[in-house]
Amino acid sequence: MSEATSQISDDRRETLPDQGGADRPKARSVKPLALLWPYVRKHLTLVFVALFFLVVSTVAALSIPWLFGRAVDAGAGGANGAALLDTIDQYFLYVLLAAILMGILSALRFYFVSRFGERVAADLRTDLYAKLLSLGPRFHAGMRSGESVSRLTADVTLIEQFLGSSASLATRTILSTTGAIAMMLVTNWKLGGTLLLMIPLAMLPVMIIGRIIRGASNRAQSRLADAGAQASEALDAIELVQAYGQEQRREKSFAEAAEAVFQAALKRITARAFMILAVSIMLLGGMVGILWLGARAVATGQMTPGELTQMILYAFYAGSGFGMLAEVWGEVMRAAGASDRASEILRETPEILPPQTALPIASSVQGHLIFDAVDFSYGTDDAPALKGFSLDVQPGEFVALVGPSGAGKSTVFRLALRLFDPQSGHITVDGVEAPDTDPALWRSQFAYAPQESALFTGTARENIAFGAQGGTAPDAELIDAARMAEAWRFLEDRGGLDADLGQKGRSLSGGQRQRVALARALVRRAPILLLDEATSALDSESEGLVQKAIAAAAEGRTTLVIAHRLSTIRRADRIIVMEDGRIVEQGSHDALVKKGGLYARLAEMQFAAEAAE
Numbered sequence: 001m002s003e004a005t006s007q008i009s010d011d012r013r014e015t016l017p018d019q020g021g022a023d024r025p026k027a028r029s030v031k032p033l034a035l036l037w038p039y040v041r042k043h044l045t046l047v048f049v050a051l052f053f054l055v056v057s058t059v060a061a062l063s064i065p066w067l068f069g070r071a072v073d074a075g076a077g078g079a080n081g082a083a084l085l086d087t088i089d090q091y092f093l094y095v096l097l098a099a100i101l102m103g104i105l106s107a108l109r110f111y112f113v114s115r116f117g118e119r120v121a122a123d124l125r126t127d128l129y130a131k132l133l134s135l136g137p138r139f140h141a142g143m144r145s146g147e148s149v150s151r152l153t154a155d156v157t158l159i160e161q162f163l164g165s166s167a168s169l170a171t172r173t174i175l176s177t178t179g180a181i182a183m184m185l186v187t188n189w190k191l192g193g194t195l196l197l198m199i200p201l202a203m204l205p206v207m208i209i210g211r212i213i214r215g216a217s218n219r220a221q222s223r224l225a226d227a228g229a230q231a232s233e234a235l236d237a238i239e240l241v242q243a244y245g246q247e248q249r250r251e252k253s254f255a256e257a258a259e260a261v262f263q264a265a266l267k268r269i270t271a272r273a274f275m276i277l278a279v280s281i282m283l284l285g286g287m288v289g290i291l292w293l294g295a296r297a298v299a300t301g302q303m304t305p306g307e308l309t310q311m312i313l314y315a316f317y318a319g320s321g322f323g324m325l326a327e328v329w330g331e332v333m334r335a336a337g338a339s340d341r342a343s344e345i346l347r348e349t350p351e352i353l354p355p356q357t358a359l360p361i362a363s364s365v366q367g368h369l370i371f372d373a374v375d376f377s378y379g380t381d382d383a384p385a386l387k388g389f390s391l392d393v394q395p396g397e398f399v400a401l402v403g404p405s406g407a408g409k410s411t412v413f414r415l416a417l418r419l420f421d422p423q424s425g426h427i428t429v430d431g432v433e434a435p436d437t438d439p440a441l442w443r444s445q446f447a448y449a450p451q452e453s454a455l456f457t458g459t460a461r462e463n464i465a466f467g468a469q470g471g472t473a474p475d476a477e478l479i480d481a482a483r484m485a486e487a488w489r490f491l492e493d494r495g496g497l498d499a500d501l502g503q504k505g506r507s508l509s510g511g512q513r514q515r516v517a518l519a520r521a522l523v524r525r526a527p528i529l530l531l532d533e534a535t536s537a538l539d540s541e542s543e544g545l546v547q548k549a550i551a552a553a554a555e556g557r558t559t560l561v562i563a564h565r566l567s568t569i570r571r572a573d574r575i576i577v578m579e580d581g582r583i584v585e586q587g588s589h590d591a592l593v594k595k596g597g598l599y600a601r602l603a604e605m606q607f608a609a610e611a612a613e
């Protein structure tokens, strides 16, 4: 086959191991590719070097048929004996040199083009992830689960394949096809012209079948992705699946998906078989046709045998070039779709940004947290989650937030942490208003322990140090925090700070996870502690330990707890009872019980059993 095709298969092999993104939607135009320009511009030198080798290697490739033709003509040129052999040797030496040169240039081209693709992909991935991390929960809630990760991985892989392979392949194919066509016309315009008219005709069935194959491939890919998602969801919740005896149903639906993948693949295979048939017939038929027309032209003296040889070789270049362009086009459009999706994220601006001139928060912070007439709703169409919410938490005070589900307790925390900003009202720490300071500095005043004590896969050290300002702290501090949080004893048994907590901390019990999460909050040494107490029942020993840990954590800090346990609530200096986004009652446990309002009712229902123990 022609040089172009063998180079293509080399590049294809390079991209084969990573087929990520084959099921990602294509764009309708190539326009979104322009969005990659800032990344391309950063590496212009690399682009020019790659382009240089691309052009010269293509020219070298195009010279080979011509040299062949000359060699053949030299052989048929009437000279004889030693002179003929000399000429043949000479021409074949040229061909050999051109082939070696082409090999070297192609290798250099491949190196620089691929390096460029990988470079841009790495930059783009880093930027995308940084942007994703900077965007608030509102943005992430609006994204389908897994979609952000797909953009980070599958879409960037498509872009990488485009820049590191398809773009170069397309440019090279356009160059070599145009060159081959020009050379065909130069060699013999009559025969060249006839062949040129035939190429598109011959390509038509290939293109049609190619389209069918691509459609079938895409369907198979998306079926496979569906089946994969289904399988990973079930395997993730394997305990639930087995507990509910859902194995067979899950198996059946996966088997259906697997069958659908097979059916889609069968269509693709059938179309491909026809493609092989069509291509073989056309290739052989085309060759016979060229030879036939060529033989006649040589016989009538319109062409030399060398010119015929070179014509055949150029026709192969042009033919495979057309085929390749049709195939590469799909990849170009897919990459355009990928860059559209990637740039959609890059164009987003975080809701909460530092102000032009950020006010500092005094280093000797007291932890005086004030909510003043705060109104907030999550979306423009959503009912307000907080309505005229005012709360003044004194430095060192321990405040318990209680109220029915959906009352707005977690929302108070989210606003305190500036994950969202309120539509109206003010939130201040030690007199500094939230929007006047850098969000990172603002958040460094808070330590937060969520209800679902989310831990990361890794060691106790990594998980506790996650809370430290700057993300690292000496081991001694981590151990202190773990001790205070009543987590050290069980961690010590598992190897101390090096204890592997398993995937997302799953090798720990609920109560243990909570205490590690508390240790993580404690190591932060922040003046304000936000604690979302776990609702799940703990055995009385764990409960006692968690209570001790909370007491230690609250020591010397302003503490807000979304409280579900009577023991925590009793400890509170003040209980804030919320309902429907407002504070409806506040005071001490005894005073509120006496009042006989919402708190008294909640306490009766929720804490009766607990109090009885």
Ligand SMILES: Nc1ncnc2c1ncn2[C@@H]1O[C@H](COP(=O)(O)OP(=O)(O)OP(=O)(O)O)[C@@H](O)[C@H]1O
Pocket: 141, 378, 379, 382, 385, 403, 404, 405, 406, 407, 408, 409, 410, 411, 412
């Ligand atoms: N991300 C969100 N988008 C839209 N609405 C939300 C979002 N989070 C919470 N809400 C709504 O805001 C209101 C207050 O929710 P919030 O989570 O603050 O309640 P809560 O008192 O913490 O409840 P629970 O005790 O069940 O955790 C609810 O009506 C809830 O449906």
